Amino acid sequence: MNTRRRISLNLMVAAVVLAATQAAAQGPAQGPVPNTLPRSLVPASYPRWEAGGGLALLAISTADTTAPWDTWQQKGEFRADLGRYWTTHLKTEAAVSVTNRWHDYESTFIPIPGQSVPRYVFTNIERRLFAVAPAVTWQFRENAFMHPYVSAGAKVGFLREEAFDRPSGGPYEAPRLDERRTTVIARPFVAGGFKSYLSRATFVRSELRVAFAEDGVRQFSVGIGLGVDF
Numbered sequence: 001m002n003t004r005r006r007i008s009l010n011l012m013v014a015a016v017v018l019a020a021t022q023a024a025a026q027g028p029a030q031g032p033v034p035n036t037l038p039r040s041l042v043p044a045s046y047p048r049w050e051a052g053g054g055l056a057l058l059a060i061s062t063a064d065t066t067a068p069w070d071t072w073q074q075k076g077e078f079r080a081d082l083g084r085y086w087t088t089h090l091k092t093e094a095a096v097s098v099t100n101r102w103h104d105y106e107s108t109f110i111p112i113p114g115q116s117v118p119r120y121v122f123t124n125i126e127r128r129l130f131a132v133a134p135a136v137t138w139q140f141r142e143n144a145f146m147h148p149y150v151s152a153g154a155k156v157g158f159l160r161e162e163a164f165d166r167p168s169g170g171p172y173e174a175p176r177l178d179e180r181r182t183t184v185i186a187r188p189f190v191a192g193g194f195k196s197y198l199s200r201a202t203f204v205r206s207e208l209r210v211a212f213a214e215d216g217v218r219q220f221s222v223g224i225g226l227g228v229d230f
Contacts (some may be wrong), residue, residue, distance in 0.1 A: 017088070049093070049230035050083040052205060054225015059217045064185050065127060065159060067104055074130070075099040077221060091137040093151075100131045113177075123163055129158040133189070146191060147195040155211050155219070157185040187211035187218055201229045 058077040062069055076099060085102030104125045135153025163179045193207030205227055211219040 002141070016112025032038075047201070048085055050085065050093070050227055050229050051081070052203075052225050053078075053222055054078040054205065055079070056097075056207075056209075056221040056223025058219065058221040060129070063213075063215075064157075064187075064218050065129075066161070066183065068106060073102065075102060077223070078128075079223065079225065081227075088142050089139050089215065091136055091139060093137060095128075095131075095133045095135070097131045101126055101128045103127075121165055123165055126162045127159050128160050129185075130160065131155050135189075135191070139195070145197055147197075149193060151191040151209075153189060153191075155187050155189050157187070159183040161187055187213060189219075197225075201228050203229070 004173040056077040058075045059072050060075060062071050062073060065073070067073075077097050079095050081093055082096035083091045085091050104127065106123045106125065108121050108123070114219055133153055134157040135151045135218070137151040139147050139149040140171075142148050159182065161181050161183070163180075163181075165178075189209055190210035191207055191209040193205060195203045195205050197203045198209060203226070204224065206224045209219075209221045209223070210217055
């Protein structure tokens with residue numbers, strides 16, 4: 001009987017010692033274990049929408065502006081865009097843009113009744129390009145400071161032109177010209193750039209965009225802007 005009691009007592013002592021050892025190993029309650037994963041500026045759960053705006057330097061061929069000479073013109077372009085993420089890499093977006101107003105002129109000869117020498121008429125032309133550009137974008141990498149991306153889409157431009165004659169002094173006044181017209185210019189484009197995050201939702205975006213026609217490049221631009229994911 002004494003032997004059984006000693007065995008039971010030894011088992012109880014062993015159990016108490018084991019419980020105390022485990023409690024000492026765990027230590028006092030300290031709440032949740034802090035996250036030791038590497039920190040990222042980009043949230044683990046990818047956003048659904050993106051909005052932004054910026055400025056670009058647009059070079060446009062005069063073949064796209066109906067100008068009578070063959071050259072390139074440089075214009076400032078103001079952009080705003082909205083995008084929708086479908087995965088962490090795939091996004092559809094649309095951008096709207098407008099350029100600053102620029103001026104050209106044309107000169108033509110007109111015959112003057114009763115005179116053998118024709119007369120110059122100078123026509124002022126003011127132009128401004130509005131555009132809408134839907135695109136599909138593939139963004140590389142995840143949860144990183146900088147994301148390279150490529151895009152492809154179509155830029156549909158609306159070229160607004162106002163043409164009017166300069167006053168022409170002298171005994172004979174040429175017929176006055178005052179015209180307004182809009183030309184639609186649709187060009188496919190490809191683009192590429194980088195999104196660099198300043199915080200978990202705010203980023204800077206730089207981009208190079210090239211639009212082309214059957215005979216080659218017609219427009220290209222370099223731009224930079226700010227945006228936010230939400």
